[in-house]
Amino acid sequence: MNNKSDILVGIDLTKTYGELEVVKGVSLAVREGEFVSLVGKSGCGKTTLLSILSGLEHPTHGQAFLTGKEITGASEDELALFRRENVGFIFQSFNLIPTLSAWENVALPLFPMQMSEAERRRRATELLDQMELSHRLEHLPAALSGGEKQRVAIARALINHPKIVFADEPTGNLDTATGDAIMAILNHLHRQKGMTILMVTHEPELAKTADRVLRMQDGEVLS
Amino acid sequence: MNLRYVFKELTHQKRRTVISVLGLSIGIALFVILNVLSLAYREAARAPLKEVGADITVQRPGNVPQELTGAVFPCSAVTISEEEIEDIKAIPGIRGMGKAVLLWIFDPNRAWIVLGIEQNNPVGPSILKNFIMEGRYLETGKPEALVEAAYARQFSIRLGDNVNVAGRPYPVVGLIDASHASKIAVANLYLPLSEAQAIAAASKNLQSVSPFAGEDVNLLFIRADQDRITAVAAAIKGILGEKATVATPESFLKLLGSLFALSDKFTLAASIIAMIIAILIAFKTMAGNVAERAREIGVMKAVGWTHRNVTMQLLAESVIQGFAAGLLGLLIALAAAFALGFMTVNIPIPWEMSPTPHFLPGGGDPLFKTLRLPVHIPLSLAAFALLLSVIIGGLTGALLGRHISKIKPSEVLRHE
Numbered sequence: 258m259n260n261k262s263d264i265l266v267g268i269d270l271t272k273t274y275g276e277l278e279v280v281k282g283v284s285l286a287v288r289e290g291e292f293v294s295l296v297g298k299s300g301c302g303k304t305t306l307l308s309i310l311s312g313l314e315h316p317t318h319g320q321a322f323l324t325g326k327e328i329t330g331a332s333e334d335e336l337a338l339f340r341r342e343n344v345g346f347i348f349q350s351f352n353l354i355p356t357l358s359a360w361e362n363v364a365l366p367l368f369p370m371q372m373s374e375a376e377r378r379r380r381a382t383e384l385l386d387q388m389e390l391s392h393r394l395e396h397l398p399a400a401l402s403g404g405e406k407q408r409v410a411i412a413r414a415l416i417n418h419p420k421i422v423f424a425d426e427p428t429g430n431l432d433t434a435t436g437d438a439i440m441a442i443l444n445h446l447h448r449q450k451g452m453t454i455l456m457v458t459h460e461p462e463l464a465k466t467a468d469r470v471l472r473m474q475d476g477e478v479l480s
Numbered sequence: 481m482n483l484r485y486v487f488k489e490l491t492h493q494k495r496r497t498v499i500s501v502l503g504l505s506i507g508i509a510l511f512v513i514l515n516v517l518s519l520a521y522r523e524a525a526r527a528p529l530k531e532v533g534a535d536i537t538v539q540r541p542g543n544v545p546q547e548l549t550g551a552v553f554p555c556s557a558v559t560i561s562e563e564e565i566e567d568i569k570a571i572p573g574i575r576g577m578g579k580a581v582l583l584w585i586f587d588p589n590r591a592w593i594v595l596g597i598e599q600n601n602p603v604g605p606s607i608l609k610n611f612i613m614e615g616r617y618l619e620t621g622k623p624e625a626l627v628e629a630a631y632a633r634q635f636s637i638r639l640g641d642n643v644n645v646a647g648r649p650y651p652v653v654g655l656i657d658a659s660h661a662s663k664i665a666v667a668n669l670y671l672p673l674s675e676a677q678a679i680a681a682a683s684k685n686l687q688s689v690s691p692f693a694g695e696d697v698n699l700l701f702i703r704a705d706q707d708r709i710t711a712v713a714a715a716i717k718g719i720l721g722e723k724a725t726v727a728t729p730e731s732f733l734k735l736l737g738s739l740f741a742l743s744d745k746f747t748l749a750a751s752i753i754a755m756i757i758a759i760l761i762a763f764k765t766m767a768g769n770v771a772e773r774a775r776e777i778g779v780m781k782a783v784g785w786t787h788r789n790v791t792m793q794l795l796a797e798s799v800i801q802g803f804a805a806g807l808l809g810l811l812i813a814l815a816a817a818f819a820l821g822f823m824t825v826n827i828p829i830p831w832e833m834s835p836t837p838h839f840l841p842g843g844g845d846p847l848f849k850t851l852r853l854p855v856h857i858p859l860s861l862a863a864f865a866l867l868l869s870v871i872i873g874g875l876t877g878a879l880l881g882r883h884i885s886k887i888k889p890s891e892v893l894r895h896e
């Protein structure tokens with residue numbers, strides 16, 4: 258079914274909403290340490306496919322395997338726990354909690370875990386330091402720029418040492434310069450730290466920075 | 481559950497938190513105040529009887545002789561026989577009994593209201609010993625009298641004088657100011673019970689309409705177990721007949737006429753309405769709050785929070801709001817109770833309990849016991865209100881948490 262180096266495998270994945278077939282029998286695999294971009298126009302089904310592959314959504318048909326475990330049949334809570342331990346997310350609109358400071362947002366995945374406050378803060382601070390945001394630890398998201406918010410979101414995605422990061426249009430809400438900086442961070446994570454990344458984007462230029470580009474059109478992966 | 485997150489959420493979203501807490505606290509305050517008022521009226525209704533150390537007073541109405549001369553009974557209080565007293569004593573729930581004889585005595589130069597009392601029985605008018613202005617209280621076994629101060633002034637009676645009552649001389653050993661005492665069981669002249677019984681037994685006029693033996697009385701004061709007062713009152717009527725006047729705190733409460741005093745059902749219904757309003761306000765505010773946070777909850781679930789984690793987080797927020805609302809509600813209720821404590825309440829004394837003949841000056845006037853509304857918040861009510869507030873907060877949070885934590889992160893996060 259999948260060879261040992263495949264961290265993410267999708268087999269004949271289909272997702273329909275009523276009569277509308279959004280993802281049509283997609284099969285794909287992502288190897289450990291690979292940076293794959295999924296490119297396509299808006300509405301082609303790439304975000305839905307990412308949601309299925311990351312365990313945020315169940316497919317109508319097909320199977321998805323993450324780190325060798327089939328996630329398509331798992332319950333919501335099993336998937337939540339699985340995501341907590343294996344997956345990091347970066348969203349287009351950052352999705353930071355407005356009432357929490359930068360470091361608390363980074364530590365959000367750790368809140369339900371048995372861990373001291375000091376340890377949570379230490380781990381979040383370390384990551385924000387890597388994101389060059391050590392001067393913004395106590396700032397609320399409203400006081401951060403778009404680029405800073407996305408760097409906080411990246412730190413949050415990394416706090417649990419995930420095996421794979423899913424990035425959904427990570428530069429979609431940013432200007433070109435800031436978007437380039439974010440892409441540089443993702444590339445650094447991939448090249449220096451060996452992070453597996455599956456990135457969804459509608460910008461072909463951004464997609465090219467990945468090891469491999471998968472094109473999606475009308476719910477199907479073309480290449 | 482993460483307390484840091486809970487407090488951040490509550491303190492950063494001040495408007496939401498304040499509306500939610502304020503709404504619930506007003507409901508809690510209303511609930512407490514309604515119950516406190518009801519308790520205060522009950523306490524007030526107890527006052528006239530409490531002042532004579534009793535929970536129940538008993539009289540039997542009857543006839544007055546056609547000719548008002550010598551010693552007679554008021555028409556509202558005629559003979560209660562020794563046998564009947566023994567039967568009443570045997571009623572379960574009775575903890576103590578006091579006896580008295582109330583007489584109207586029409587002597588040639590004046591009319592007396594005379595009350596024969598058991599000097600040292602704490603149940604009954606022995607409370608009068610606290611109102612001695614001059615001289616001393618009655619001593620056991622001595623045929624002596626206390627005179628009400630205003631009456632003494634009117635008729636120039638002084639300490640040490642001998643007063644002649646129904647042909648019997650009594651030395652005045654004390655003057656008493658009963659104007660601040662109970663409005664019931666008061667008289668112009670107080671004698672030992674045995675003396676009043678002897679006067680009554682010797683009065684042919686009295687005997688002609690209400691036969692009276694040496695140990696009979698015409699007033700009873702009864703202390704009873706608080707939870708059996710109604711049953712004891714009913715049993716007394718069973719012995720003395722339905723026409724007997726059996727006064728209880730409940731009967732005074734009925735005379736008060738206030739909605740709070742009239743019915744437990746009113747207080748219960750009003751409390752329930754107050755709580756329903758509070759629950760609706762809390763639910764609506766918290767529901768709005770939670771709905772606004774659907775995306776936030778989607779993020780929490782996406783990064784690994786389980787259904788239970790999310791529910792517990794929302795539950796903690798709402799329980800803390802419920803606790804804060806409970807405290808604030810109690811503070812509002814305390815302030816309201818303080819203000820209500822300045823209210824006075826007039827408790828009507830039924831005419832049949834008024835010792836003054838209606839044909840004498842002032843005898844027909846309505847009689848009231850006036851007192852400040854005894855408002856206080858019992859600790860048990862405060863604790864219950866606080867617990868109720870926490871439970872409402874908790875249930876609201878749990879219900880909303882259960883509902884909202886079922887949302888699928890993909891559904892709320894896809895709309896970028």
